[in-house]
Every structure is written in structure tokens, then in C-alpha cells.
Amino acid sequence: MNSLVHRSLVVQLQASGTDRFPVLAHLGYDADDPFAVTAAFSHDGRVLARWKLDREMLQEGLIRPVGMGDVRFHPVSTGPWEELCMEFYGDAHPDGGRHHAAVYVWAPAVSGFLKETYQVVAPGEEAVDVDHFLAEVIAGG
Template sequence: MNSFVHKTLVVQLQAGDTDRFSVLAHLSYDAADPFAVTVVFSHDGRVLARWQLDREMLGDALRRPVGVGDVRMRPQARGMWQELRLEFL
């Protein structure tokens, strides 16, 4: 069994009501910290932000809105696409 899992995705970043632009999101899970998923957002080789998210909260957010305070997540339909919207305040 893998004790470390990593996936890189192209995601859309939106600040306020501005247009979206593409950035890379590097998601990783390490069994040494079983309750967290680390997300590193980067663009043009520069790290924009690094967040550690609660793994259970992330899974719940695929089905319903979760979170209070600085981190909120919710599923969102955009046309024919289903998205997971993450809000960092």
C-alpha cells in the first residue's frame, strides 16, 4: 500500500469578481499525517500558497457545503460540470 499519494491538477483561481486563470494544484497525502491533504498552488514555477486541509472535510465537501472561518468548501454545478469550490479567506 502506498504511504504517499500525489496528484497534480489544473485548477481555476478566482479572486473576488475577477476573471479566472489557470494554476497548478499539487495535492498530496502522506500516511504519516493521515488526517491531512496538502495542496500547493503554483503558477509559472512559483508557489502561490500552501494549505493543509482536513481530509475528512475535503471528502464531505464533495457532497455538501462544509467549513467555517478561513476555509470553506462546497460542490457547485457549472453547466455540465461539477466543481469543488474552495474558498480561502
Template sequence: MQLKAGGSDRFPVLTHLSYDASDPFAVAVSFSHEGRVLARWSLDREMLAEGIRRPVGEGDVRLRPQSTGRWQELRMEFFGDPHPDGSRHHAVILAWAPAVMSFLHETYEVVAPGRESIHVDDFLAEVMGGC
């Protein structure tokens, strides 16, 4: 994947996508450069798939397809903590869309779309235990 900086500059960023069936709605993403983790995000798996086809997201994560000539990309925008001037940290990552879709297809072999489930009792016990 590539980190977009400024108007048109792009820099490679090592990206690790992972999926765990115990959290079937989420895809974990970590971005690193020169051995240092820059950021970790948890993305909604369905939102990630939709973002390849159409713009999605209104909050801290926004995804949309982007075509650069013959390349189909997924544009991922991440918004972080505010700066003192009121603006927010903002990062744009560009991924080759077919590679993201390939990863998603592998997750579908683990847990098919629509077959995700959450054990409500376990979830409530975890939430209530934190109080």
C-alpha cells in the same frame, strides 16, 4: 484547477495535491502559477470529501459543491490575512469534483477512512519540545 477572479473570470492555476500516511488526516495542497508558488494549505481529508457533497467549513477554509451545467465542481474558498480596511484576502478555487474524489480514493488505499491514527506520545513530545 481554476482561480476565480471577479464576477466570472477564471484562470488556470497549477495545483498539487499530496498525501502522507504519517499525517493521515491531512491533504497538502499547493497552488502555483508561472513557476511561482502562490499558496500552500493543509486541508482536512474528511472535510475535503464532505465538501464535494455539502457545504462545510466556517473559518479560513470553506468548501461546497457547485454545479455549472453538466460539470460538478468543488468550490474552495480560502480566507487569509486582513487588509487595513478590515476585509480579508480571499481566494476562490474551482476544481473538477470527480478528479478530487479520484485523488481521495487513492489516499483511502494508503490509509482507509476510520483507520487513521496519531501517535499521541510522539505528538506530545513534539509539542512539549517546542516550549
């Protein structure tokens, strides 16, 4: 079985004080990093941002608000249209505020992607090779 899952989606990006505009989101999952989903957001061939997201938190965000730090998820329902709102917070502004962007994605697409990842590594069966991880940390300096 393939240990990689990838999905590209058109999502809506809304940066501080702007209207939504479409960008591509490339979601990736690798069984070698079983707790994480990589999300790369791009527009006109340029990567705008890349984040490592917690897979379990992503799943919970489809149902209820989760997150307290730089990454937060919550469901958004506008009639028949179900979305996941992913909020990302960056560096502080001089006025004390923070850079902020929200990405809106069709919730069934995220759910389908996560189901594919669960076929690779089921929830609760994630494992990390601690010896390999420590060897990489020590080798890195």
C-alpha cells in the same frame, strides 16, 4: 504499499474581483499525517499558497457546503460539469473585509484522489502517534 499519494491538477483560481485563471494544484497525502491533505497552488514555477486541508472536510465538500473559518468548501454544478469550490480567507483589509480567493477544481478529480488516499488509510482508521507528537513538540521548544 506506498504511504504517499500525489496528484497534480489544473484548477481555476479566482481572487477577489478577478476572472478565473488556470493554476496548478499539487495535492499530497502522507499516511504519517493521516487526517490532512496538503494543497500547493503554483503558477509559472512559483508557489502562490500552500494549505493543509482536513481530508474528511474535503470529502464532505464534494457533497455539501462545509467550513466556517478560513477554509470553506462547497459543490458547484453547472450542467454536466461538477466542481468543488475551495474558498480561502486571509488577513483583514483596512476597510474590514478580508482577502479572499476561490479555487475551482473538477470534482471527479478530487474524488479520485481521495479514493487513492483511502486505499492507503481507510476513513476511521486514522491514528496519530501521540508520544511521537509530544516528543516533537517538546524538542521544538
